[in-house]
Structures are given as C-alpha cells and as structure tokens.
Amino acid sequence: MTPTPSVWHWLDARLSRVRPHRERLALLIDAAVIAVCWQFTYLFRLGFERWFSARPVYDGWVLLGIVSLYVAVFLVLRVPRGMWRFSGFGEIKRLTIACTLAGGLAAAAVMGAELRAIPRAVLALHPIVALMGLASVRIAYRMLYEHLRARISGSARETRRALVLGAGDAARLLLAGLQHQGWVVAGLLDDHPAKQRARIGGVPVIGPLASVVEHVRLLDISHVIIAMPSLRGAARRRVIDLAAETGLPVLTVPSAEELLEGAAVSRVRDIEPEDLLGREPVVLDEAGISECLKGKCVMITGAGGSIGSELCRQVARYGPSMLVLYELSEFNLYTIEQSLSDSFPALPLVRLIGDVKNAAHLRQVMARWRPQIVFHAAAYKHVPLMEEEHNAWAALQNNTLGTWLAASEAARAGAERFVLISTDKAVNPTNVMGATKRAAEMMISHLASQGHATRFMAVRFGNVLGSSGSVIPKFKEQIAKGGPVTVTHAEITRYFMTIPEAARLVVQAAAIGETGQVYVLDMGEPVRIVDLARDLIRLAGHTVEEIGIVYSGLRAGEKLYEELLADADHTLPTPIARLLIARIEADVSRVSVLVDRALHPDSATADEVRRQLMCAVPEYRAVGETIAAASSGDVPFPVDPE
Known part of the structure; x- marks a missing residue:
C-alpha cells in the first residue's frame, strides 16, 4: 500500500x-x-x-x-x-x-x-x-x-504528466530538473532513428515528433514540453505547431541565446510570440561593434523604456568606459540601473532624470559627460493615445522637437555618432505618432547634410514583441480571463521583431553607419494579428471556440498594414545580411518651420498638429475634414509670429 x-x-x-x-x-x-x-x-x-x-x-x-x-x-x-x-x-x-x-x-x-x-x-x-x-x-x-x-x-497539486519533444542533451538535463519539481515524464519523442527505443535518464524514447497527438491520448499527458533549444526558423515553428495540435498547454526550455546568458534548462516557460516568428537571427559584426563601443562614453535617452533598457544591456556587453542613462521616469531609471548593476558591476553608470524637450538640461548634460555615442530612444509610441486631442501636441514636441534638440546638442558636444530609434509607422504615416517619427527622420537627414563632424543615422523597425503597449500582453491577459480576445480587424498585419533583435540592430547601425542613413531590417513576411491570437490561444491549451475572438474595428490612426520603405526611399545593401539602407529625401525648409513651431511655448490642438505635420511630411495622410482642407492648401501653415 x-x-x-x-x-x-x-x-x-x-x-x-x-x-x-x-x-x-x-x-x-x-x-x-x-x-x-x-x-x-x-x-x-x-x-x-x-x-x-x-x-x-x-x-x-x-x-x-x-x-x-x-x-x-x-x-x-x-x-x-x-x-x-x-x-x-x-x-x-x-x-x-x-x-x-x-x-x-x-x-x-x-x-x-x-x-x-x-x-x-x-x-x-x-x-x-x-x-x-x-x-x-x-x-x-x-x-x-x-x-x-x-x-x-x-499531494499539494494534481500530478503533472509531461511528454517531452526532443531527446538530446537539453532533454537529458531537463529530466533531472523536472524530477526535482514534481513532474512525471511519460516519454520522449525524437525524429532521429538512432534514438528510437533508447532511454535517457530512465525515460524511453517512444516515437517520432509527428506521433505527439497519438501518445498524448495514450499516456494521459497534461503538458507538452519542447526540449530543442537550438532549433530555429521554420523547423522550430513546425515543432510548435505539432505540439499545439494536442490542445494541451505547451512549454519550452529556454532558447539557445537564453542558455548562453545563464538560464537553466529546467526553467521551462510558456511559448512566447518570438518563438513563433520562424526567422533566423541576424548575424552581426561583433568585432566592428566592439571597436565602435569599447572604451567609449555612451549616452542613451529613454534608457528605462522597453527598447532603451535592452539597448543598455547590449551596449554594456561591449565594455564602454561609461554609460549615461537619461530617463524621464524615475521608476524606469531605477529599474534599469539595478539590472545593469547586477549584471555589469564594474561598469560606471551615470543616472540622470531628464526630459529631451529641455534644451538647457540636455546642453548641460552633454557638456558635462561628453558622450561619444548617443542612442536616442526616448519617444511616445502608443498610436491611438497620440491621436487624442490633448496628446498630439505632446507627441510633436517629444518625438520631433526632442529628437532635434538631442541631436543638435550631441553635435555641439562633439559626439561621434547619433542614432535615432525610429519605427515602420514613419513610412507613409496615417497617424500623429508615425508622422512625428517621420519628421524626426527628416531632421536627422537635414542635420547630416550640414557638415557636422557627428554622424547622424536612424534605425527603423516594426512592432517589438514584449514592449510597453504591445498587443501580446493584452492577448495573454484576455486568454487568462477566459476571453474573448479582441482584434481590431481580421486582415490587419504587422511586422514583428524581438526586443533583443531590435537592440542589436541599433547597435550594429551605430558601428557601420554613415551619416544620413536610415537602416531597415528585412523582417520577412508580416504577421496577421488574428493568426497570432489563435496561436496564443492554442498554446495556452484552449480552442478558439472556447476563448472566442471579437473584432473591435480599427482604432484612430491605425493602418491595416505597415511598410518598412516609403515610395521615395532608395535602398542599398549592407555587409550585414538582411540589413538595408534607406536614403530619405528631406525638405529642409519644411523641417525648419516645423521645428520653429514646436519650439513655441503655446500648445496646439490635435487638428493644428496634424496640419503642421502634413505640411512638413508630404506623405502623411490623416483623415478628417480639416486635414483634407490642409492637403488642398486651403488652410495656411501656422508659423511663429515675429
């Protein structure tokens, strides 16, 4: 007994x-x-x-x-x-x-x-x-x-019976860890013929990967765990799809990149959206990046944000002499400072509360620490929020004027390079956020043409998985509550990349970039948001019928699809595979007038901001009667009174 x-x-x-x-x-x-x-x-x-x-x-x-x-x-x-x-x-x-x-x-x-x-x-x-x-x-x-x-x-909870996909070294290490955590591993699946009928850690290899649904039913499995960390691209997506067909919760061991950073194989986690991208990682010029950053004073604005914080971690790996963290939120600044202090205890850090719209403070900071490399990540990025009446002016000042001030002060302080973090929403923009970022790109191009010693460049990428405001946390929360999952439109698509991938692209651009260039990552095919929602539902062990998907309609300023290149952009290849250069054209007079207006202390209404942006950014196409009037030339462009 x-x-x-x-x-x-x-x-x-x-x-x-x-x-x-x-x-x-x-x-x-x-x-x-x-x-x-x-x-x-x-x-x-x-x-x-x-x-x-x-x-x-x-x-x-x-x-x-x-x-x-x-x-x-x-x-x-x-x-x-x-x-x-x-x-x-x-x-x-x-x-x-x-x-x-x-x-x-x-x-x-x-x-x-x-x-x-x-x-x-x-x-x-x-x-x-x-x-x-x-x-x-x-x-x-x-x-x-x-x-x-x-x-x-x-005795504390229902026994968890797992079926593990993969029978390599990762599976062997995983089995030892799972036993400590109270799991029962019923079997392993692997496509390698030599591993069939073998035993790993006392657990038998009972069949190929394609038999996962059959064995789940036979063995009364409660969870499927993928133990194939080195699998990439389409092959990894195939394994995830096979696991999802079981209708059970699907977990995975950390990826190869996570293992290199010290994660334990036994720390199984949920399948994340980045696991579904099915894209090979970009191979970077590590030696070139190290030469660019090692021993340099590096400043990052928006250092505590989603992109900024990861950018801090990536830069810290290359041994800068000092890292200047410039951030408006004290909580975000404290969080990234603690993270960097734990991971890079020998790295000198300067923690600064600051606003990129404050020209005097920026000048003081630049003059005091003389950063050689400046990454400008501070921005407002939430599209519907920036469309609202009282936020459009803030977006113009922060995203456009803030870029102008940060770039100008970096040049004044003698910085070697200034890198703007841009977005695919800046291409043929239909919203205030995208138009302000497009204007910021044009300002960078304008400054690059002025003969400054500083190299000005920008990096443009799509939606970042896991960033603040991302749709993924919202979907997960809705699934955890039992649904339904809300999607704005059945046909809406987006380009996606991971936060580390985005940060590495920015660092690479700084290393190889010439002044006036905009770097674009070839991110493969765009992803249908509804397909992403279905994947997350299935991987959580539910069906679409159980959770449900509701279409709420496009939000203000939202496009059905995003573009990485505008019609007027000319692209050139780079030594880095899947990394392109887009040369943009900028009307200097329009950009200068926009800066003059943004410097004015009086705020403007959302419609006034849209009119100003449409005059400065010709490809900006917003909706509304006043905007149509502006595009026809009936509404004069406001300028500063003399």
Whole structure:
C-alpha cells in the first residue's frame, strides 16, 4: 500500500532537522561504509567459512587505521561537502579520486609494516568495493529525496504528466530538473532513428515528433514540453505547431541565446510570440561593434523604456568606459540601473532624470559627460493615445522637437555618432505618432547634410514583441480571463521583431553607419494579428471556440498594414545580411518651420498638429475634414509670429 502524504512530510521534516549537521553525518556514514566494505572484501576473498578463522588478530587495528586514513583523505579533498541529493558524475569522480588515493596509501602502509597476514587481494579490491558502496549510498539518497519531493508535490497539486519533444542533451538535463519539481515524464519523442527505443535518464524514447497527438491520448499527458533549444526558423515553428495540435498547454526550455546568458534548462516557460516568428537571427559584426563601443562614453535617452533598457544591456556587453542613462521616469531609471548593476558591476553608470524637450538640461548634460555615442530612444509610441486631442501636441514636441534638440546638442558636444530609434509607422504615416517619427527622420537627414563632424543615422523597425503597449500582453491577459480576445480587424498585419533583435540592430547601425542613413531590417513576411491570437490561444491549451475572438474595428490612426520603405526611399545593401539602407529625401525648409513651431511655448490642438505635420511630411495622410482642407492648401501653415 502506498504511504500517505503525511508520512512523506514527516520524513522530509526529519531530514530537514539533520541537514545543518550534514557534513559530520556524511563523514560518519562514509566511515561506516568503508568499514563494512572492508569486511565484505574479506568475505569475497576468503569465503564465509574462512572469514573468521583466517583473519589475523590485529585485523581490527588495521581496519581502524584504514578507516582513519580514508577519513583524513576525504577531509583533505572536501568529500563531505558534497550534497547527496544532487549527486551525479562530479560527485562520483571526486569519490574515485579519494578512494584511489586512500587505497594506495593504505596498501603502502600495510606492506611497509610487513603485515603479511593481510591478503594483498583484499588491499587491491577494497578501494573498488568502497567506491561502489559510497556511490550506492549517495545514489540511493538522491532517489529517496527525489521520490520524497515528488510525493509531497503530488499531494499539494494534481500530478503533472509531461511528454517531452526532443531527446538530446537539453532533454537529458531537463529530466533531472523536472524530477526535482514534481513532474512525471511519460516519454520522449525524437525524429532521429538512432534514438528510437533508447532511454535517457530512465525515460524511453517512444516515437517520432509527428506521433505527439497519438501518445498524448495514450499516456494521459497534461503538458507538452519542447526540449530543442537550438532549433530555429521554420523547423522550430513546425515543432510548435505539432505540439499545439494536442490542445494541451505547451512549454519550452529556454532558447539557445537564453542558455548562453545563464538560464537553466529546467526553467521551462510558456511559448512566447518570438518563438513563433520562424526567422533566423541576424548575424552581426561583433568585432566592428566592439571597436565602435569599447572604451567609449555612451549616452542613451529613454534608457528605462522597453527598447532603451535592452539597448543598455547590449551596449554594456561591449565594455564602454561609461554609460549615461537619461530617463524621464524615475521608476524606469531605477529599474534599469539595478539590472545593469547586477549584471555589469564594474561598469560606471551615470543616472540622470531628464526630459529631451529641455534644451538647457540636455546642453548641460552633454557638456558635462561628453558622450561619444548617443542612442536616442526616448519617444511616445502608443498610436491611438497620440491621436487624442490633448496628446498630439505632446507627441510633436517629444518625438520631433526632442529628437532635434538631442541631436543638435550631441553635435555641439562633439559626439561621434547619433542614432535615432525610429519605427515602420514613419513610412507613409496615417497617424500623429508615425508622422512625428517621420519628421524626426527628416531632421536627422537635414542635420547630416550640414557638415557636422557627428554622424547622424536612424534605425527603423516594426512592432517589438514584449514592449510597453504591445498587443501580446493584452492577448495573454484576455486568454487568462477566459476571453474573448479582441482584434481590431481580421486582415490587419504587422511586422514583428524581438526586443533583443531590435537592440542589436541599433547597435550594429551605430558601428557601420554613415551619416544620413536610415537602416531597415528585412523582417520577412508580416504577421496577421488574428493568426497570432489563435496561436496564443492554442498554446495556452484552449480552442478558439472556447476563448472566442471579437473584432473591435480599427482604432484612430491605425493602418491595416505597415511598410518598412516609403515610395521615395532608395535602398542599398549592407555587409550585414538582411540589413538595408534607406536614403530619405528631406525638405529642409519644411523641417525648419516645423521645428520653429514646436519650439513655441503655446500648445496646439490635435487638428493644428496634424496640419503642421502634413505640411512638413508630404506623405502623411490623416483623415478628417480639416486635414483634407490642409492637403488642398486651403488652410495656411501656422508659423511663429515675429
């Protein structure tokens, strides 16, 4: 009869009490095992009948000396410090060295003392038998501990039965971690013929990946876990789709990039949208980036935002002499400062609360720290919010004027490079946010033509997964509440990239960019938002029928699709695969007038802002009667009164 959970809790409590005395208790048990193995070796060599009669009278003293010798060697090699519940190859290796050394010293001592009554075979076999005994005790304790934790976990919640896709090194490491967490792994699936019917960590490989639905039904599985971190692109998407067909929650081990950053294989997580992109990562010029950033003073505006914070982490990897964090939100600034201090404790950080619309403060900061590289990530990015009456003027000042001021002050301070973070919404914009970013690009192009020593460039990319305001957290929250998931339009599409991918692209642009260039990432095919919603629903273990999808209609300023290049943009290739250069045309007079108006202290209505933007950004097409009038030339462009 299976013991009740209370028995296992009682045993766990007793083990917890002796844990503070673990090293002394381990040494005592090891000494007892060594003594028992000495007697067993005699029994094996002489047989039961001669076991008592053939041993010399001083054998007890010899045994005491041998046990003392083993204990001394174990203390020197720190064997008692090993934690038995994590015993593995490393612990066995340490025991092998200790037993070999102690056994050799014991044999030398016995033969040196000319104790000829001690059989030489016993001296030779005892280290081997002792090693087997010591290893067996540790493995038995680990098995007991893992079974104990599994029973306690099982009593606290329903047992989780997993089917693992993949039977490589990641799966082997995963199995050990899952057992500690109370999982029951029913089997492994892998397409490699040589792995069929094999066992990994005691778990059988029971079939190919395509049989996942069949085995889920046969084995009463509750979760599917993907253990293939090196799989990329379309191959990874295929495995995710196979797992999603089961209708169960799908988890995955961390990606290869996450593992390189220190994540544990056993830390399984939900499938994230970036796992669904099916795109190979861009290979960067690491040496060129290092040459650009190493030993330089780097300043990042908007350092605490989604892109800005990741940009800080990417830049920190290349060893700048100083990182100047410029951020309006004190909470965001504190958060990124803590993160960088933990990951890069030797990196000097300057933490500044500041607003890019404050020209005097920007000038003071630039003059004080003289940044050589400036990344301008500060921006308002939420499209519908910036369309509202009282926010359009703020978007113009922050996104357009803020860029002009930051770039101008960087040039005044002698910065080597200034990199603007732009967006695909700046291409043929239909909303205030996109138009202000397009105007910012034009300003960068204008400054680049003025003969400054500073190189001005911009990086344009699509929607960033996981950024503030992203649709993904909203979808997950709606699914967790039982639905429905709201999508604005059945045909709406977007380009997507991950936050690290976006940050790496920005850093790469800074390294190879020439003045006046706009860098664009070829992000493959755009993603239908409704398809993304369906994927998230399925991977959460639900069906679209259970959760439901509701179409709410396009929001103010929202486009059905985004573009990465405008009609007037000319593209050129770069040495980096899938990274393009877009050369944009800028009307200097229009940009200058827009800056003059933005500098005016009086705010403007949303319609006035749209009219100003349409005059400065010819491709901007907003909707509304006043905008139509502006495009026809009936509404004069407002300028500063003299």
